Amino acid sequence: MTKIMDGVFYTGVQNPNLRVFDVIMKTDYGTSYNSYVVKGRNKTALIEAAHNTFFEYYVDNITAALDGATPDFLVLNHTEPDHSGCVDRLLALFPNLTLVVSQAAAIYIKNITNRADLNLLIVKDGDTIDLGGKTLRFINAPFLHWPDSMFTWLPEDKILFSCDFLGCHFCEPQIFDGKIAYTDQYWHAFRYYYDCIFGPFKPYVLKWLDKIAGLDIDCICNSHGPVLTRAGYITQAIALYREWSTPQTRAHKLSPIFYCTAYGNTERIAGAVAEGMRRVIPDAEIGLYNIIEHDMATLSGLLNESDAFLVGALTINREAVPPIWQLLGNIEAVNIVKRPVALFGSFGWSGEAFPHVAQRLESMKLNVFERQFKINFVPSDNDLADAASFGADFASTLI
Numbered sequence: 001m002t003k004i005m006d007g008v009f010y011t012g013v014q015n016p017n018l019r020v021f022d023v024i025m026k027t028d029y030g031t032s033y034n035s036y037v038v039k040g041r042n043k044t045a046l047i048e049a050a051h052n053t054f055f056e057y058y059v060d061n062i063t064a065a066l067d068g069a070t071p072d073f074l075v076l077n078h079t080e081p082d083h084s085g086c087v088d089r090l091l092a093l094f095p096n097l098t099l100v101v102s103q104a105a106a107i108y109i110k111n112i113t114n115r116a117d118l119n120l121l122i123v124k125d126g127d128t129i130d131l132g133g134k135t136l137r138f139i140n141a142p143f144l145h146w147p148d149s150m151f152t153w154l155p156e157d158k159i160l161f162s163c164d165f166l167g168c169h170f171c172e173p174q175i176f177d178g179k180i181a182y183t184d185q186y187w188h189a190f191r192y193y194y195d196c197i198f199g200p201f202k203p204y205v206l207k208w209l210d211k212i213a214g215l216d217i218d219c220i221c222n223s224h225g226p227v228l229t230r231a232g233y234i235t236q237a238i239a240l241y242r243e244w245s246t247p248q249t250r251a252h253k254l255s256p257i258f259y260c261t262a263y264g265n266t267e268r269i270a271g272a273v274a275e276g277m278r279r280v281i282p283d284a285e286i287g288l289y290n291i292i293e294h295d296m297a298t299l300s301g302l303l304n305e306s307d308a309f310l311v312g313a314l315t316i317n318r319e320a321v322p323p324i325w326q327l328l329g330n331i332e333a334v335n336i337v338k339r340p341v342a343l344f345g346s347f348g349w350s351g352e353a354f355p356h357v358a359q360r361l362e363s364m365k366l367n368v369f370e371r372q373f374k375i376n377f378v379p380s381d382n383d384l385a386d387a388a389s390f391g392a393d394f395a396s397t398l399i
């Protein structure tokens, strides 16, 4: 437990050995599950709980901060189980605890705890709780990064409890940003966390950055990694989120072509498609990327930044090969709605990759080009000429 200021305590749990989070995120620097205790004259609130695995450590920390007080509220700024997984056990200790949640979270937390008898206080944007000299004001922030996400603002102390926003998976013994020992690693973790957690929600990041822009914030008590301070990294961290979330303006269209190829046939088609596209949009950036020869994060970034993209699909065992699915699994669904995309490739037996990939892209609301260009086995010269025409036709829809 660490005192942040009078009546406000850090009660987070450190997990330096974590190396994978939520299956898909690497956590080279471990993480922390940050939580806080806010004590007013009359009432006491816990802000966030903890991962179920670390419940005992969490209880030790809040017990020290509570110093004999009984908490009245548990504020859950969102309900992802790394912060809510121990709630049912916490309620066994404090059965009269009121859970303060957004409307969406009210549904989730019942299913996370498997309890229908929860004492819930559902708060809307702008609602407040007076603890006595300390006010909790709630700011709805849906899709940062869950539908139920919100921030909690403590105006008397100028503290924003920001949920995962502006946090990162990074674990050092000191909790404040001014005492980070390995700053390069911290900023690497900060960027990676943004890319994985908030990159898919860029319009929402900008919207809610605007919403909190008027707050005179001294301290950002996030849910992972170092607490940010005015003298430390608040300004820099917010500026980076804004920069990374702002759409890039480019002089030329970016239309990467991603493909997999077993015997070079789809690769040759990809080259012809690119040639046809360049006839129509000669100044476009039309790179050719054999998926297995490039870093997946780089390809995902290109795809998500693109104006349009193409996929050269390869079928093995009646399915698109795993690298294609891995790439498509990194699509930022919110940001990429209506993005033009076209499919092409060679197939040997049955070519199920084409309908399967098309169905996936359509389900994500991308604008899938009405024609697919498919060749059985080896493309002839005529086939390559047709592939170029296909590329030109697709390019003409981008002008």
Ligand code: FEO
Pocket (backbone or CB within 6 Å): 078, 080, 081, 082, 083, 145, 164, 223, 224
């Ligand atoms: Fe740290 Fe979205 O949970």
